[in-house]
Amino acid sequence: MRGSGIPRRAALALPAILLHRPARAGARAFLSAATDHAGAWRAAAFTLEGAPRFELPLPARGHGAALSPDGESAVVFARRPGRFALVLDPAEGRLRRTIVPATERWFCGHGAFSADGRTLYATEMDAAGEGLVGVYAAKGGFARIGEFPTGGADPHDIRLAADGQSLWVANGGIRSDPRVPRARLELEAIESSLVLLDAARGAVLARLRLPEEEGDLSLRHLALGAGGEVVVAMQHEGPRWETQRLVARADPDGVGSIDMADGVLRGLDHYTGSAAASLDGAMVAVTSPRGGRGVILDAATGRVRAGFALADGCGVAPSPSGFVVTSGLGGAALVQADGTQRDLEAAWLLxxxxxxxLLAL
Amino acid sequence: MPGRRALLAALLSAPFGAEAQTASEAQRTAIRRAVAEHILPRHRAFAAAAQRFEQATAALDAGPDATKAEAARTAWIEAALAFQGVRSLRFGPMDAFDRGYRLAFFPDPRNVIGREMADLLRSDDPAALSPEAFARGRVGAQGLPAAERLLFGNDAQRLLASDGAARRRLLAAIGRNVGSIGVDLLDAWTQADPPYGRVLEGMQGGVFRDPQDGLVVLLKSLHGGLEFLAERQVARPLGASLREAAPPRAEAWRSGQSLAMVQAELAALAELWRSAFAPMLPPRAAALAREVATGFATAGSAAARIAPSLEVAVTQPQGRAAVEDLLRALGTLRRLLTERVAPALDLPVGFNSMDGD
Incomplete structure (x- = not known):
């Protein structure tokens, strides 16, 4: 454990801190892992007006989160290689349960619920770095009831497909060893893929890869458009002098990268870190904290509609008027479909x- | 009399606020410390070593014999180790004219270096080896890795063979190129108007607006250097398992200098930390300062346990454990920089861009 200064047991025993004048539960809110300037990790939620809803200490750095279809449970996952996932009440942030991974299994930072909310799926890795989907009984105390392989190393984002019966999983393909956290091995031999798995049995329904000349791309983050298409946010791990596309679109028949103007692509600086679909699923926003920029695409065509700028902006979630984007330097912005943006004025957010x-609750 | 000047100073500083100005001055001081105690001495050392390498390769080209070949090998090692002292400063002078890539085209998974060298050796065209044409030509064949192949590779004996003239000429061209890049880098930091250290402090219309911008670049260089060291110089030969260990993916397996280069770079990064950032941490961050110092010490002792070489260590369980310890220590240092040092110094360096997922 690092950074928080709060022993793990104590951190988990602490109740959620309901902040001054908490926002009314039921108002639209957003959940993210965060830290303060002293480096203490927490899960924090705020409203569209920037008002804090709750904060809950985390034992270590968090990453992605998933919301049950009935909105009754949110799960915050540890950053890979992760040793915890916290189930919390999304209205007040009360900790309901801590999920500890199985022996020789590590969380990879993302998860997704089944359509009926009875099952939670989490991307995990084994000691050799190979990818698995851990299956948990959401209505049965989140007991681990099974697992199936993702068919690749470094599984990362996971989404329930539009049919409600299969799962999209991005195998980032960068080898790592959970016992040597964060060291990426064999960066020049990335084997990234996007797989569609049968959610009931884990059978591989489709395994999609980019062409060999795009082999330096790691497919990592996913957003689902209204037509069931998947938009994939990618990282380029090849030489810096090469320019590579950074966003792809996929359906069960194939995956292909999306062309963008050179200037737009350069602005994304070889790295996109997060993706989210708009509420109607017509658009997808993709962020690049390294470039301090983001783009909004038509989910159906992949056409870039607009761009926006936010230093270290990465977390992104849909809002009624477009998207909310958060910054690792503090603060958040509201971005509309046409790219116009304004800062969320709230000292606490800063x-x-x-x-x-960022997860919309 | 504290009359007009004090009043003027107060008026000038008023819009910024005393606190911001103090912070800005502390940042300027940190940049000046880094330049004086780290950047300039390291560039002087590299320029001198690069020049000795240029002379040694020229001497070998003029009168090939075993002694001169050995002297060129020694000079290559010194230049390669000195380069570790400056390679992480990948902005400004190192970025200009692709100097960084021209000095060390690494990693090179597609064997660009081998192909470009083969082309140059096959054509053996004096025009292509003229300093101007060579510097503007193929990037992979211009630098230290290409020279290492000629001096230490499987065909190194051919340097002295009767048909080895093309190899000696190419080596001498690399020597001239490395020598002149070394001088150009040093000039940019010392002779240019303004010298690059002044640019880092920020100026109107400059690349950096204020000292904070310059200090951010130095912090990113430190973090980027640790990442490159871990992922490209150390983790590459390690592979994901013993079975996947790949000694020839180490940066300098032909000369056997990979580990020495790792240690030299680690020492340079620790020096950048000590000169620029450690003195800036406020007293309340004393524990953090100790953690970073311990992190560098742990990395150094892990590197010292790697034996007999990085290439051999990755193929043995015990050796792999030491290499993994080094990676862990480097990972801890990177985390400390992004998650705690940047906020403690109030520098706008985000953890999403520095250490995303």
Whole structure:
């Protein structure tokens, strides 16, 4: 454990801190992992007006989160290689349960619920770095009831497909060893893929890869458009002098990268970190914290509609008027479909450093 | 009399606020410390070593014999180790004219270096080896890795063979190129108007607006250097398992200098930390300062346990454990920089861009 200064047991025993004048539960809110300037990790939620809803200490750095279809449970996952997932009440942030991974299994930072909310799926890795989907009984105390392989190393984002019966999983393909956290091995031999798995049995329904000349791309984050298409946010791990596309679109028949103007692509600086679909699923926003920029695409065509700028902006989630984007330097912005943006004016938002992902509650 | 000047100073500083100005001055001081105690001495050392390498390769080209070949090998090692002292400063002078890539085209998974060298050796065209044409030509064949192949590779004996003239000429061209890049880098930091250290402090219309911008670049260089060291110089030969260990993916397996280069770079990064950032941490961050110092010490002792070489260590369980310890220590240092040092110094360096997922 690092950074928080709060022993793990104590952190988990602490109740959620309901902030001054908490926002009314039921108002639209957003959940993200975050830290303060002292480096204490927490899960934090705020409203569209920037008002804090709750904060809950985390034992270590968090990453992505998933919301049950009935909105009754949110699960915050540890950053890979992760040793915890916290189930919390999304209205008040009360900790309901801590999920500890199985022996020789590590969380990879993302998860997704089944359509009926009875099952939670989490991307995990084994000691050799190979990818698995851990299956948990959401209505049965989140007991681990099974697992199936993802057919690749470094599984990352996971989404329930439009049919409600299969799962999209991005195998980032960068080898790592959970016992040597964060060291990426064999960066020149990335084997990234996007797989569609049968959610009931884990059978591989489709395994999609980019062409060999795009072999330096790691497919990592996913957003689902209204037509069931998947938009994939990618990282380029090849030489810096090469320019590679950074966003792809996929359906069960194939995956292909999306062309963008050179200037737009350069602005994304070889790295996109998060993706989210708009409420109607017609658009997808993709962020690049490294470039301090983001783009909004038509989910159906992949056409770039607009761009926006936010230093270290990464977390992104849909709002009624477009998207909310959070910054690792503190603060958040509201971005509309045409790219116009304004900062969410709230001092509290500026005092938190917002981590990679944002979930609309 | 504290009359007009004090009043003027107060008026000038008023819009910024005393606190911001103090912070800005502390940042300027940190940049000046880094330049004086780290950047300049390291560039002087590299320029001198690069020049000795240029002379040694020229001497070998003029009168090939075993002694001169050995002297060129020694000079290559010194230049390669000195380069570790400056390679992480990948902005400004190192970025200009692709100097960084021209000095060390690494990693090179597609064997660009081998193909470009083969082309140059096959054509053996004096025009292509003229300093101007060579510097503007193929990037992979211009630098230290290409020279290492000629001096230490499987065909190194051919340097002295009767048909080895093309190899000696190419080596001498690399020597001239490395020598002149070394001088150009040093000039940019010392002779240019303004010298690059002044640019880092920020100026109107400059690349950096204020000292904070310059200090951010130095912090990113430190973090980026640790990442490159871990992922490209150390983790590459390690592979994901013993079975997947790949000694020839180490940066300098032909000369056997990979580990020495790792240690030299680690020492340079620790020096950048000590000169620029450690003195800036406020007293309340004393524990953090100790953690970073311990992190560098742990990395150093892990590197010292790697034996007999990085290439051999990755193929043995015990050796792999030491290499993994080094990676862990480097990972801890990177985390400390992004998650705690940047906020403690109030520098706008985000953890999403520095250490995303």
């Amino acid at each position: 005092r938190r450093r917002w981590d990679n992902h």
